[in-house]
Amino acid sequence: MQSGTDLMKKKIKNQATKSEKAPMSCSVLREDCFRLMNEDGTVDPKADPKLDKELLLKMYRNMALTRAFDERGMMLQRQGRIGFYVPSFGQEAIQTGTAAALVEKDWVFPSYREPGIFLYRGAGIYEMLCNLWGNQGDLSKGRQMPVHYSFPKIKMFSVSSPIATQLIQAVGAAMASKISKTKEVAISYCGDGGTSESDFHTGLTFAGAYKAPSVFIVTNNQYAISVPLSKQTGAKKLADKAIGYGMPGIAVDGNDILAVYQATKEAVDRARRGEGPSLIECVTFRMGPHSSSDDPTRYRDEKLYQAWAKRDPIKRLRTYLESKKIWDEKKEKALQEELKKKLAEAVERAEAEPPPDPMDLFEDVYAELTPQLKKQKEELLQEVQLRGQFENTSEAFPL
Numbered sequence: 001m002q003s004g005t006d007l008m009k010k011k012i013k014n015q016a017t018k019s020e021k022a023p024m025s026c027s028v029l030r031e032d033c034f035r036l037m038n039e040d041g042t043v044d045p046k047a048d049p050k051l052d053k054e055l056l057l058k059m060y061r062n063m064a065l066t067r068a069f070d071e072r073g074m075m076l077q078r079q080g081r082i083g084f085y086v087p088s089f090g091q092e093a094i095q096t097g098t099a100a101a102l103v104e105k106d107w108v109f110p111s112y113r114e115p116g117i118f119l120y121r122g123a124g125i126y127e128m129l130c131n132l133w134g135n136q137g138d139l140s141k142g143r144q145m146p147v148h149y150s151f152p153k154i155k156m157f158s159v160s161s162p163i164a165t166q167l168i169q170a171v172g173a174a175m176a177s178k179i180s181k182t183k184e185v186a187i188s189y190c191g192d193g194g195t196s197e198s199d200f201h202t203g204l205t206f207a208g209a210y211k212a213p214s215v216f217i218v219t220n221n222q223y224a225i226s227v228p229l230s231k232q233t234g235a236k237k238l239a240d241k242a243i244g245y246g247m248p249g250i251a252v253d254g255n256d257i258l259a260v261y262q263a264t265k266e267a268v269d270r271a272r273r274g275e276g277p278s279l280i281e282c283v284t285f286r287m288g289p290h291s292s293s294d295d296p297t298r299y300r301d302e303k304l305y306q307a308w309a310k311r312d313p314i315k316r317l318r319t320y321l322e323s324k325k326i327w328d329e330k331k332e333k334a335l336q337e338e339l340k341k342k343l344a345e346a347v348e349r350a351e352a353e354p355p356p357d358p359m360d361l362f363e364d365v366y367a368e369l370t371p372q373l374k375k376q377k378e379e380l381l382q383e384v385q386l387r388g389q390f391e392n393t394s395e396a397f398p399l
Contacts, residue, residue, distance in 0.1 A: 028307045032237060033283050034263055035253035039311055041319025049262055053326055058120075059100055059257060060321060061335065063092040063314050066116035068339045069125065070288070072347065073132065073147075077292040081351065082132045084146045088113045090255070090287030093313035094219055096120055097260030098280075101268050102187060107177075109157045109170035109188040112147050113219070117189075123151045125342065129350035137353040141360045164194040167203030167216065174212035174277075185271045187215045187264075193224025195241060196232050204279070208245035211276035215267045218279065219254065221286035226299040242279035254284030255313040258320075284308075358384055 029035070036047050066088065073085040088095065095116030102108070102121075110117055118128060130137030132146045140150055140158075150158035157173075160166060170188035177184035194200055195218055207214050218238050222229055235241060242249025248270075252263045260282060267278035285308035289296045321327035362369060362377050369377065384390070 028285075028304065028311070029253055030237070030251065030283060032239075033251045033253045034259050035256045036258040036262065037253070037256040037316055037320060039316070041316040042323065043258065043320060049258055051258070051261070053324075055100065056317075056321060056324075057326065059096050059261070060314075060317050060327070062096045062099075062116060062120045063257070063317065064335055065119055065339055066092045066095060067314060068336075068343055069115055069119065069128070072343050074288070074292060076132065076347070082146060085132065085292045086112050086147045086290070087288040087292075088115060090308065090313065091219060091221060091284055092116055093257035093260055093317070094217070094254045094282045094284060097257040098187065098189075098217055098264045098282075100261050101264035102185070105155070105182070105184050106268070107155045107157065107170065107173045107184060107186040109166035109173070109186065110159055111163065111166065111189045111191060111194070111219075112159050112161065113191070114159075114189055115147075115149075118149055118151060118156055121151075121154045121156060123149065123154060123156065125346045126350055127151075129346050130353055133350060133353065134356070135350070135353035136356050137350055138356070141363070142356040162199075164190050164197035164199040164203070166190070167194075168199050168206070170216075171203045171207045171212050171214055174207065174214035174271075175210060177213055178211075178274075183213075183272050185213045185215060185268050187217060187268070189217045189219060191224060192218065192220040192222070192229050192238060193227065193232055194218070195235075195238055196224075204242070204245040204247070204277070207277040208247050211274070213271040213274065214277040215264065215271055216277065216279045217264070218281045220281050220283050221254075222284075222304075223286055223290070223296075223300070225290045225294065226296075228299075237281065239279060239281040245277075245279075247277045247279055249279045249281065251281045251283060254282030255308075255311045255316065257313060257317050284313075285311075355390070358390060 036049065037043050070087040070089055074087055076082045077085040091113065095114050099117045099120035108117055108121065115128065127137065127139055128149055131140065131144065131149050134142035134146065144150065144158065145161060148159040150156065157166065157169065167188045167190060170186040174186035177186065190200065204216065206212065220229065220238050224232050237251055239249035239251040250263050252259050254260060263280050267280060270278060287308065318327060358380055359377070362373055366373065
């Protein structure tokens with residue numbers, strides 16, 4: 001009798017074999033990666049997953065929105081209107097493809113480079129922008145760093161800066177689901193650098209031993225800030241790390257949204273059936289800087305960058321949609337105009353929000369303030385009365 005791991009690997013291997021009948025025009029992708037879409041956006045009819053039209057259009061729209069949001073975020077930082085931003089250029093297929101494989105009740109534990117997951121699950125653009133300013137419209141009331149969103153109502157756990165901490169949190173949520181038998185799956189995300197952290201080992205060890213209904217997405221974008229993959233791990237394939245934890249490990253073309261969705265859907269369904277966790281390595285390339293404070297041209301291979309630029313996940317999906325006669329230039333122009341208008345309106349509204357009230361510092365922490373905090377609150381009130389108004393320094397964020 002085959003295990004769930006063997007069945008998953010066999011299925012992925014068979015699908016990859018079918019898709020390889022159409023030649024790949026770029027050598028930057030590892031041969032072991034599961035893929036359905038060619039570099040030019042075409043798909044072998046025998047390997048085509050034939051997803052629902054509405055799902056395909058929703059995924060394309062979300063990828064376009066994610067890129068537009070990133071472009072606006074970087075522009076705002078360069079203009080000095082916000083202090084910091086983390087873009088995800090080139091990684092839109094991973095965010096959208098994995099999010100599309102979930103259901104509403106599932107938990108998401110993202111890293112700081114996944115705005116597309118928030119957008120796909122219904123997070124408000126205005127609220128996300130308010131986080132960049134840390135103003136009164138920010139759900140965290142300025143307590144978090146920019147790009148560290150938190151939307152508990154849609155089960156999007158708060159982003160944290162320390163890498164891989166979210167993995168053990170996700171396993172905890174998954175175990176709670178298993179114990180309460182709610183059939184909820186917890187999916188978590190980290191980069192290639194995150195796999196070298198102790199929290200990665202702790203999270204996957206626990207999940208594998210107790211068959212937690214969890215899925216681990218590793219976005220291998222080749223760099224941990226400026227450190228290339230070859231200098232932070234001896235593993236040739238990050239998917240192979242799953243073997244030691246007793247779970248399936250699959251490598252996927254991270255710029256092929258069809259493959260990302262299909263591999264994630266299989267892993268999520270497997271977890272929901274009670275068959276345990278899975279690890280999916282999404283191989284891609286970080287097309288932008290690590291953050292607005294970074295200059296990738298100082299360490300990035302330009303030839304490698306140009307090769308991956310030809311594998312743009314949005315252009316590939318657009319070509320696929322056009323081949324199915326469900327997208328065209330007119331629709332593309334209308335979408336871009338709509339997104340531009342929507343973002344402009346949201347930016348204007350968010351930028352007009354005042355900074356948080358100083359007294360917000362004492363809210364949403366304790367049900368009843370401690371004596372020390374009561375004293376500090378009184379002292380701050382006196383300071384406010386003395387100053388009259390505090391200066392808003394959110395645009396001077398130090399990173």
